Amino acid sequence: MTTGAKEFSRFGVHHEDCIGSKVRRSEKRRPTTTTLTRMTLREQLTGRLDELIANVVALAEINSGTHNPDGVNRCAERLAEQVEALRPDRVEMVPVDPTPIVTENGEQTSRPVGNALRVTKRADTPFQVCLFGHLDTVFPAEHPFQTVAVSNHRLHGPGVADCKGGLVLATEVLRHVETVEWGQQIGWEFLVVPDEEVGSVGSQPLLRAAAGRCNIGLGFEPALPSGGVAGARKGTLNGHTVVRGRAAHAGRAHHEGRSAVRGLARLIDTLEELNERDGVTVNFGRISGGGPTNVVPDFAMGAFNLRVGTAEDSAWIRQQFERVTARTAAAHELEIELIWGSSRDPKPRTPALDQLLADVASAADEAGLQIAAEDTGGCCDGNDLAAAGLPNVDSLGICGGNIHSSQEFAEVGSIAERVPVVVEVLRRAYRRSVA
Secondary structure, X not given: OOOOOOOEOOOOOOOOOOOOOEEEOXXXXXXXXXXXXXXXXXXXXXXXXHHHHHHHHHHHOOOXXXXXXXHHHHHHHHHHHHHHHHOOXXXXXXXXXXXXXXXXXXXXXXXXXXXXXEEEEOOOOOEEEXXXXXXXXXXXXXXXXXXXXXXXXEEEOOOHHHHHHHHHHHHHHHHHHOOOOHHHHEEEEEEEEOOHHHOOOOOHHHHHHHHHHOOEEEEEOOOOOOOOEEEEEOEEEXXXXXXXXXXXXXXXXXXXXXXXXXXXXXXXXXXXXXXXXXXXXXXXXXXXXXXXXXXXXXXXXXXXXXXXXXXXXXHHHHHHHHHHHXXXXXXXXXXXXXXXXXXXXXXXXXXXXXXHHHHHHHHHHHOOEEOOEEEEOOOOXXXXXXXXXXXXXXXXXXXXXXXXXXXXXXXXXXXXXXXXXXXXXXXXXXXXXXX
């Protein structure tokens, strides 16, 4: 290696299999008092890894698939027990509205979700921070992926990274804030919603209210695969196209029928061509319909997800979907209903967000880590908080990978790395507010 070149560990610190934030082994700098405090905190957390593992496992082995409200509520109660040591002023289980869904026959209805957990302390202080995450996972109660396996300090289990490891990390941030003098000048709200995986439709009022009360937001979605944090995020729109045609005997009167399946296929083919626009993604992820093969099918339905880079993209794609749907229906004598579902606005880079991202990078650098900001196509509650005016970094959670799959894993050692960084980001934001 060339003398003076920076060497980055592929893994994190403290144990061999951590793939957390990259560790820089470059020139040594004289540590400041603040740096020494963070180093001490990291050492303390490293000594408590078994306890942290137990806390993550306790949450992850409660099934909290979005549409398992009883499980979501049990997970909220367990998390409330974990934060009780912080002596919060209020611990609330807040009901949220059901999530709208579209049934297999194209009817609009809704399904209940669990309660949100909202924990607050010092709500009357001038500087307020919202720490946010979610209770729900993508794994329903009947899914086979239900238990957590522990290997060294790596956890393999449902929601260990997304987002239950992050909830434990957030709790440790607050635990330290409560021990320092400047922390007593900060009010905090720990808001954990039950429906993030399906767009947080019912939790929107809680998110908007928190945005109105707080100065900054710190979100504990899992770190990006590199260990970095999200910068700008794309927005998202979800929906269904419900196609109704005319049934007929496929042999005797095929010409009298109007195939809903054929109409849906034509519609999808045309709409997927909109991917040619830069910054826009169109993805039909599920189709259903039809019946006996000797009958011209009179029903078909497609479910889609769209990603957009700007508000202009969002308006454009909506107009295109309406135009193409109307044209296809008229051309093929079909009824096509376009049902718009949950959506999130894009989260663009702003001066306030860039300041927080710079704080993350600088605090990580002083801790011997590299946590870079990366723009991403993913969405989360950070989009909604930003749209409501709250600058926030939303991927400060645990390092891991393979989220939304049965291979999901998390590296508990990254909690010890990242808690001191988040604490320092919060300290700097508070100091600027009183400068």
